[in-house]
Amino acid sequence: MDERELLVLGLLMAQSQHGYQINEFIERNLGQVSDMKKATAYAILKRLDQSGFVDVSVEQEGNRPPRQIYSITKAGEARFEELLRTTLGSFENITPSGDIGLMFIDHLPPEEAVKLLEERLAKTTRMLRTFTSVPFHGHGSGVDLSVRHRIALLQCDIDWLKETIASIYGGMGTADRPTT
Numbered sequence: 001m002d003e004r005e006l007l008v009l010g011l012l013m014a015q016s017q018h019g020y021q022i023n024e025f026i027e028r029n030l031g032q033v034s035d036m037k038k039a040t041a042y043a044i045l046k047r048l049d050q051s052g053f054v055d056v057s058v059e060q061e062g063n064r065p066p067r068q069i070y071s072i073t074k075a076g077e078a079r080f081e082e083l084l085r086t087t088l089g090s091f092e093n094i095t096p097s098g099d100i101g102l103m104f105i106d107h108l109p110p111e112e113a114v115k116l117l118e119e120r121l122a123k124t125t126r127m128l129r130t131f132t133s134v135p136f137h138g139h140g141s142g143v144d145l146s147v148r149h150r151i152a153l154l155q156c157d158i159d160w161l162k163e164t165i166a167s168i169y170g171g172m173g174t175a176d177r178p179t180t
Helices: 003-014 019-030 037-050 074-088 097-102 110-132 142-172
Strands: 056-060 067-072
Touching: 003 019, 003 067, 003 097, 019 037, 019 110, 037 056, 037 067, 067 074, 074 142, 110 142
Parallel strands: none
Antiparallel strands: 056 067
16 A cells, blocks of 8 residues: 555645645655655656546646646545545554664673664654654644654654663663763
């Protein structure tokens, strides 16, 4: 299931837009939720057009170059609803980045493992601050729910990292503990 297709169709459900508007909205408003690149958005729009899920028209304003305007079709609306239902009802077992490394943490000296986990904790804490600084969206609850979900996941990771670091410290002798 390609959530990026759902994202583009969802944006077109609100209004017809040209590709630049879609990319600008994603970058400015959804950058913390999606890391979709401009080239990817245009490729998805092309694929949606070829599949009959969007119509493309050309708009000319003054001396500006012509722009392609994308509008969702009835088939596109049905596809959007199908993808939305599939996404909301699905569960994906994702292995978070770094979890494979955790499987082999015993191959490092405990003080080095703690230092690395503290670095990870600092990065996760910075990301949490970024998400908690995202302003309330206010247009329906969807974007706000997505941001709150990310905040909850990050907070859970932070709590787990703190507990894990404390557990490793507990297994170290006083002389082995880092002095940072």
